[in-house]
Amino acid sequence: MKLLGNGIVAQSGGPTPVINNSVCGVIQEWLKAKCTGTLYGALYGIKGVLQEDFVDLSSQSSEIIEGLRYTPGAALGSCRYKLKEEDYYKLLRIFKQHNIKYFFYIGGNDSMDTANRVHQLALSDNYPLKVIGIPKTIDNDLPFTDHCPGFGSAAKYLATTVIETGIDLKGLVNNSRVVILEVMGRNAGWLAAATALARREEAGAPHLICLPEVPLNKGKFLSEVERLYREIGYVYIVASEGLVDEKGDYLFAASCKDSFGHVQLGGLAGSLKAFIENETGIKARCNVPGTTQRSAMHLASFTDAEEAYMVGAEAVKLASGGRSGLMVTLTRADEDDYRCLTGNVELGKVANVEKKIPAEWISGSGHDVTSEFINYVSPLIRGEITVPIKNGLPNYVNLMLNGFADPERQAVGP
């Protein structure tokens, strides 16, 4: 099938190390289709669409387009913005005005909801818009896909961190004998769970994995910390930022909310440290990688990067085949060796649904995972990316300075 009219691609929410691989997949597949239309990039996400802040992606140099494959962050710019009712009508007007017939939206749960509403509105308006969602989240919490692009790279970064800081902890007998690594994951503990990959010997780090799926029993938790401290001499704890207590309340949540009405979390590690120190007298220290875990391209998973590209390319294939209202999914071939294929699912089924770790993959104590989970996650972190190095540091392509956007445009937010 042929692509008729123009297209637009936008990035949404928190970046991942490989989110630009998806943009690259969209552009290169669009160019392959030899469409006469223009492929636009919206700058700074859906806000860029509303503000008609576009850049022509189909005419970028091949160096810039290839550079997307090893540049972290959102190369087009991203935003967190919940659309108002009137915004949807405005979007449709803008799409019509620019003859945009294809809308590719790279994001997580909230973005798939947005994409679905745009799709529904276009349908009811009889405007021939093809809307395809492209999954992206280090949190790995989108349903109907085996896993999410971005997750494998963040998991690889965090597992490497646990290996290295675990060796550090093991080697130094001082007064901090508990390390708490706070990792991202609001309601699903996939990233925290993935650090179990770091454990290559019995009694190796991590020793306790605190998942949002398992409400923390404070007494049981402290007993576990004390037991491990007695038996091993030190305790490595990995905790999801979204840890809850047995009443289901975020354990150490700040009081502010983001624009989606989600509670913004912060300071879990510090609060857990104070809790452990006050109750047991064992000194603890915190490692909070923060945005490092979603931007560490130098430790990205090659598998993940390839799959992020794949879902971008597949989105264009679906759209050119006349499909709409779908999110691309990743499926795992039923073979001994890992092989990943693409599929798709209706946007409406994905929107606002969070996929948590299945209970059967969480092991008895609630603070560890089963070998089934390890089998699931292992292939996703395989393979390394060679980033270009200049004078000892990564030399990423600065797309913003190469015609993608001028600095003034950064003033669209917050």
Place this chain on the structure above:
Amino acid sequence: MKLLGNGIVAQSGGPTPVINNSVCGVIQEWLKAKCTGTLYGALYGIKGVLQEDFVDLSSQSSEIIEGLRYTPGAALGSCRYKLKEEDYYKLLRIFKQHNIKYFFYIGGNDSMDTANRVHQLALSDNYPLKVIGIPKTIDNDLPFTDHCPGFGSAAKYLATTVIETGIDLKGLVNNSRVVILEVMGRNAGWLAAATALARREEAGAPHLICLPEVPLNKGKFLSEVERLYREIGYVYIVASEGLVDEKGDYLFAASCKDSFGHVQLGGLAGSLKAFIENETGIKARCNVPGTTQRSAMHLASFTDAEEAYMVGAEAVKLASGGRSGLMVTLTRADEDDYRCLTGNVELGKVANVEKKIPAEWISGSGHDVTSEFINYVSPLIRGEITVPIKNGLPNYVNLMLNGFADPERQAVGP
């Protein structure tokens, strides 16, 4: 000269990614000297000497010895322990008992003080002990040496982190438009300053570098944050954990002290975040790499690793030449291209002296560094280490499981 009798090497204080390169240098130089004596490693630092917890290093397999070159953490184990008066006499008795004539101590300021006292006691006792200190600290605060092994690798890790998380910050328009990276450095801001290497374009991250050398003027600081936010749209702040206010008090120090009587710092980033948010209304988020910055072997500097090896080897050469009471130093050849040589300095001159960033390397605002500083630090982060990878993760040699120590021995502390 020939080595007569046995030797012992110990690691002290916080590990660095390359501290084991120094151990490797000591062992391989010792073996080259074809000494009939044994080279012992003390397990868990000076405590291991006091407890006669030794391991025979000279008889380890060459694979294990070479493995030291790419394994982070303290392979022999380290500790933070301030020796009591009677401990020194006990040390000397133990050295005599085991015919130990060479004591190599890898550490920072405190350790050089310890080494010096052992040297003085042996002198006054007429016991022919050669004591050589081997510099090690990511903080880079030892005097009389151009720089310290460990610093270049931590600097490379942190500068890479600023590049990657800076791109992340730039690309996402959301409600967190200030990022605070809290880095190690109690009284000297070398590591914070080194993140200036990440800035490869005007207005690039980091935008403000807060050094312990420059007491924070809160009003001026807030004005700077607000100005940068207006002009660029976001602000990347790097702050040393040991930041002080204009009275010289640690800005956000916890109240506990470590065994050396130093105030243990923590929570600076969180407090700085609250301060900025309350005073300006601009949302901030914290990245606190913690022990990651001193253990990230996958991002270690090749230059740093080579120099860490060099100082270890040089220590044995000095001792076999009959020298004692010295710390090995690194000196920079007076040439256009960077070349590093070794020198030495009396332990007594180094003990407990902290080298801060010279005032002339701190630029006008107090929140940046000069091009002279950049010229100083640039060569130290050059070159990459290829760590062995297994299933997508670093496969470090686990020395503790290869006969270096049995797990029971981990119970020597805290």
